[in-house]
Amino acid sequence: MGAGKLPVLRVGEWVRFDGDEHQVVALAGTSVRLRSRGGVAQVVLLAFLLAAADFELLDEQQAVPAVEPLGLLETLPHEVLERARRWERHLVEVVTGRAPEAPEGAGPRPGYDPAASTLKDRDAAKAVELSAAGQPTSARTVTRMRLRYAEQGLWGLVDQRYTRGSDPVGRADERLVTAIRAELDAQTHASTGTRGRLMRRVRTALDAEHGPGVVPIPGRSAFYELVGVLAGGRHSFGAATTRRSLANRPVAPFTPTFATRPGELVQIDSTPLDVMVLLDSGVPGRPELTMVVDVATRTIAAAVLRPAGTKAVDAALLLARTLVPEPMRPGWSAALRMSASWLPHTRLLDIDARLETAAAKPVIVPETIVIDHGRVFVSEVFTRACDRLGISVQPARKGTPTDKPLVERQFSSIASLFCQHVAGYTGGNVTRRGDRITDEPLWSLPELQDLLDEWIVAGWQHRPHDGLRDPHAPRRAFSPNDAYAAMVAVSGYLPLTLSRTDYLELLPVHWRHVNEYGITIDHRTYDDDAPAPRRTLHRR
Structure with missing residues (x-):
C-alpha cells in the first residue's frame, strides 16, 4: 500500500545525471541510452546510473519513496x-x-x-x-x-515526540554537567575515590567559578544518577589501572593491529605468572612468563618461565625458540603430533625435516616484533639478537599497552585457562589469593614449564579463537592451527635454521676463573681438556 505507483524508469523520462539533465531515449537489457538537453548521447549501465550521487528522477509524479525503517x-x-x-x-x-x-x-x-x-x-x-x-x-x-x-x-x-532522541543528561544545568565532566577527566591518573568525594569537588569548583550557591546542586540520589550517566565506560570508580588503560585508547576511528601472514607481526612481553613454584633455592616464588604471540594466527610461538627478573638473554633465547619446532616430550599423547593435526605436515616436512617428530604447533618466523620499553627488550643483547635473526623491532608508545593488545590479552587467557587449574594458583590479586598456597605440593619451575608447553599444544593451539574468523564464513571461529594451515598455503613457509654457533652466541656470558679442577657455575663443576691452557690464569 502506498501513496502512488512504484517509480519506473521509462523511455521519455527526464533524469538528472553527471551534472546535467538527460532524457531516456532507449532501454536495452541493463543499458540505458541517454540524451542531454544539449543533444549529447551516451549509453550507461542502469546500476551505474542509479548509484550516481546526483541521480534524480525529474518527473514530479514519480518521487522515489524512501524505505521505511x-x-x-x-x-x-x-x-x-x-x-x-x-x-x-x-x-x-x-x-x-x-x-x-x-x-x-x-x-x-x-x-x-x-x-x-x-x-x-x-x-x-x-x-x-x-x-x-x-x-x-x-x-x-x-x-x-x-x-x-x-x-x-x-x-x-x-x-x-516519539521519534526524537532523548538527551542522556535530561534537563541538568549545563554548568553542572561541565563541572562533573572536568572532575571525571581529572580522576584518570588519580587514586580511585567515591561519588561523595566527586560531589564535594564539583560543589567547590562551581562555587569558585560562579559564586557560592549560584549553580544549584541536585540531591545526592539525583546527583549520583547524573554521574552514572556521565561516567559510563570510564571506570571512574573502579580499578585505577583499567581507567588509565581506557584513557590510553586511540581516538576512534582507529585501525586495530592486523597481519595477513604468519610471522608478519609478533608481539612480546613479560608478566609474573599467577602460580607459586618451588624455585631451585627451595623457596616458593612466582615465576615470570615471557611470551611471543603471532598476530595473524594467535599462535603462542614461544613461552618461557624464569625466576623473577627475566634477563635480556632469556628474551633473546625465546626468539630462537620461535624458529625451532616444538619437540614431542616423553609421556605426551600421540594425538599431539603434528602429523595427527590439521597442519599440512606432509607438505611442510618436504621443506623442513625437523618437523618429522614435532608437536602440533607451527614454527613462526618473525618479521617484525612489537616490544614495550622494558629494560629487557630495549637492551643491546635483545636488539642485536633481533638484528642477527633479521627481525625488525617496533617499539610501542610509552604507557600504551593498547599498542600490543594481543599479548596483553593472552596473559589473561593463560590465567583463566591454565593457571587456575594448577597447584599453587595465587589468583589475580591479593583479594583472590588463598591463605594456604605454600602448604600445597608445588611444582618445580622445569615441571611447570613442561605443563605449560603441553597445554599450549593440546589446549591453546586447538582452541577456537573469537578473533580468527573467515570473512566468507564469519560465524565459524578458527583455532590458531586452523588459521596457520589456511595462511601458510598462501604465504608459503621458509624455515630459518640456526647453527650450533648461533645458539652459543645467544647464551649468557659469565666470567669464571679456570681452576685446577675446572669451572664452577651455580655450585656445579665442569671440566674438559679445552680450558687446560687457561687453568690457574687470572683474567686481566
Missing part, C-alpha cells in the same frame, strides 16, 4: 503506531480517491474523485471529515502529512 517501527508503542496507520488510510484515499478498506470495484466517495477534484480540494475535504469526527485538523496539516508520507512512508506519520 521497519525495525524502528517495531519499537513504537502500539497506540502510536495505530494512530500513524489511521493517518495512512486517510492519506491513501486523498491521493488515490479510494480508501484501502473500500469494496472491490467501488468508486471514489464524493469529494475524493481525482478526475473531478484537485489534491488541494481533497486535502480540504479530508480536513473537514476529520474535524467532524472529533479530530480537529486543518487542510494545511493534511497537506503536510501527505508530503511526509510520500517522502518517508509510515514513519513520516508517527508522532514526532
